[in-house]
Amino acid sequence: MKRTLLAISIFAITCNASASSSPDAVSSMSDRYSTLANLEMNGGFPTETSQEILQNESYFQRASMLYQWALPIVNMKAMQEGHAELMNGTAYNKIAIYQDRLKPNSLITTPNSDVIYAMGWLDMKETGPLIIEHPAGLQSLMDDMYHHPLRGPLDKNQPGGQYLGDIGNAGPDKGKAAKFLILPPNKKREDYAQLADKYFIYESNTSEVFLFLRSFFKDMNNLEPAVNRVKEIKVYPLNGSAESMEFFNVSDVPSKSIWDNDYRFYETLNRAVQNMELATFDPYMNGVMAAIGISKGVEFTPTEKQKEMLTKAAQTGWKISKEIALNFDEKSSETTGDTWFWKEAPSWVAHGLTEQGNQYQALSDPYYHNIKTDYTNVDAITHMYTNHYSISSGMLNAKIGAGAKYAGAYKDKDLNPLVGSCNYSLRIPADVPASLFWSVTAYDAATAAGVNVENHQWPSLGDRDNPIKNSDDSVTLFFGPTAPENAQLAKYNWLQFDNDSWFSLIRFYGPQQSLFDGSWVPGEFEKINCVK
Structure with missing residues (x-):
């Protein structure tokens, strides 16, 4: 009994510490790493108590890593199953x-x-x-x-x-x-x-x-x-x-049409695996799936204890994916490329990796391999599929006059996270490089679905909403719980919502030359004030 309680208590620190960002939580995580590193050995072998702790840790780590690897698959399967309910299959x-x-x-x-x-x-x-x-x-x-x-x-x-x-x-x-x-x-x-x-x-x-x-x-x-x-x-x-x-x-x-962030995530993954051809492009991760019990042609029957670990692994994997998304502007590296879309407006990030001055071809291909190194861009693919879906070459590379380009913002101009208790403005300069349309949409940070807007039927504003223009033909949009003082701006240029936290996408359909060569750059979200 003592051995089992110790194993579970060590494992539980994983999620308890992640529930808070306080110094105590960081200290607990440090203690956890130290405990694992200093587990008792008998010669070159773990003791009986250490064996169980390490077995649980291995199961948890594999499941947590699998969460991020499987996000594209589970994202797709959740969409299919959600729409199957709407269409009777x-x-x-x-x-x-x-x-x-x-x-x-x-x-x-x-x-x-x-x-x-x-x-x-x-x-x-x-x-x-x-x-x-x-x-x-x-x-x-x-x-x-x-x-x-x-x-x-x-x-x-x-x-x-x-x-x-x-x-x-x-x-x-x-x-x-x-x-x-x-x-x-x-x-x-x-x-x-x-x-x-x-x-x-x-x-x-x-x-x-x-x-x-x-x-x-x-x-x-x-x-x-x-x-x-x-x-x-x-x-x-x-x-x-x-x-x-x-x-x-x-x-x-x-x-x-979104997935569950508990043990049911792995049940969704299992249903996907059972129903599709098992790819050979990543045999190692196929093995990781098998190690936690997911294998084609085999029933997935985790024990209650394993379900508890899978739930904590999914919650941890989800939180890691959200950290990657929130701080995607910081995930650039000389060896992998840039993550922002415009260097002059670094809070706007791209779907894949970019090279400054060259938005014609992303450094990420549609499989999220770096086109220079052939490595998988692990942060880019996690960022993509925790908050987005669907991919094609036209979404990543230049299709002047056709296709679409997107940029996302999780932070304001000062690189602080966007929060629903604050009011923000966003300036869109004149001559937006989009021949079909442009729009800005607000999304809930937790679900990545559209925010519930109180003054508008949809969570977006764009050129076809006929927003009020400034004297230089630019447009200033407003986001948050409090209306701008100008009644016309409040009617046409404001999205009213009060989410805990949120992020945004700006879309350019029929993108034009100035988007790709960097001669047109949007403003960034600027905090006006906070009401709480």
Whole structure:
């Protein structure tokens, strides 16, 4: 009994210390490390008591490391399962449409309320290759269940020489109506070469594929044309009969498409593993999964004690991922690249790694490998998938006039975290380099879903909201619980919310030259005052 109590008490320090940032907590963590380092040995072997402590520690550390590695997979699986509840399952012919724009009642990581979203998960296990008839004018992408972009046609003008994930505006069709052939893992591109003049061919690592459609509207009060454009899509098997398309309007249905940060995180991971092809690109992490009980074809049955450890590992992994996101502006290194988007405005960070003066090609590829070293950018991938989803080459690299670029802010101009009890202003200079639209969205720091805004239906403001301009054609936006004194600014330029903490994304759709060469730089969030 004494041995078991000691093992559990040493392990418990892991989360108890992380519950506080006080000096006592830091001291407790130091004591924990010292205790582990000084565990009793009998010659070259751990004593019986030390063995159990080390076994628990090994299980915990592997599970915590696995949390960060598996974030892209669990993020994708949670989205699929959340939408399966909205559509009575997922299938190649089922598409969920946020017909009235995506609202804060839909819990998804950093959704964009300024386009019409549509999502589907296409399953090729029984059908084999699928055909997508993609309408003109959409900006879409396809990722596999590992959150890797599908491999498309070769193109020497593309970074890496190949389209990765993008179809539609940033794809090989350049936004024109086109047909795409999607191949499951057991099919090879060369076997379908005779169809290359009829279809753009994309290859997937998994039999299920995430299809993500974005349709644009010009008039905030008339979304119907954008919704109808989505409904022109057709998906059907290359061979055999086809089911009719089914579209589900889901804007007004509260939903949860984010994961749980307890032992259920690993249950979600297990369901993903059981349902998809196990990749060979990372056999070590496949082994780590197996070490905590997750292995394809094997039932995952953790004991109650293991569930307790998995819960603490998930909570710790989540907190580590949030620290990485909050301080992503500080994660730069001479060996890996920069994390900020603009050196002159360092609180704005990029989705991947960058080189100053060259936003045309990110140092991270869509698999989050450093293009110079081929290392995995571990902080960048954790930052990405704890707070965001979906990836393609067009999201990371220059697509002037097509695609989209994003920057995130977790801190104000003084590099202090954004908090809901304070009021902030943000200046957007004139001539924003976005041919389609630009917007700024506020997100809850804990869930990464949109904040609940009291004076606006959606948690974003942008050019199509017709904000009041300054005399130099710049725009000043306001965020926080207290309205600006000017009534017009309060009506058109202010988002009212009172979250504990929050962060923001600025989006540029149809990005232009000045965004990539650094000649246009936005302002940073400036604290006005705090009300608590």
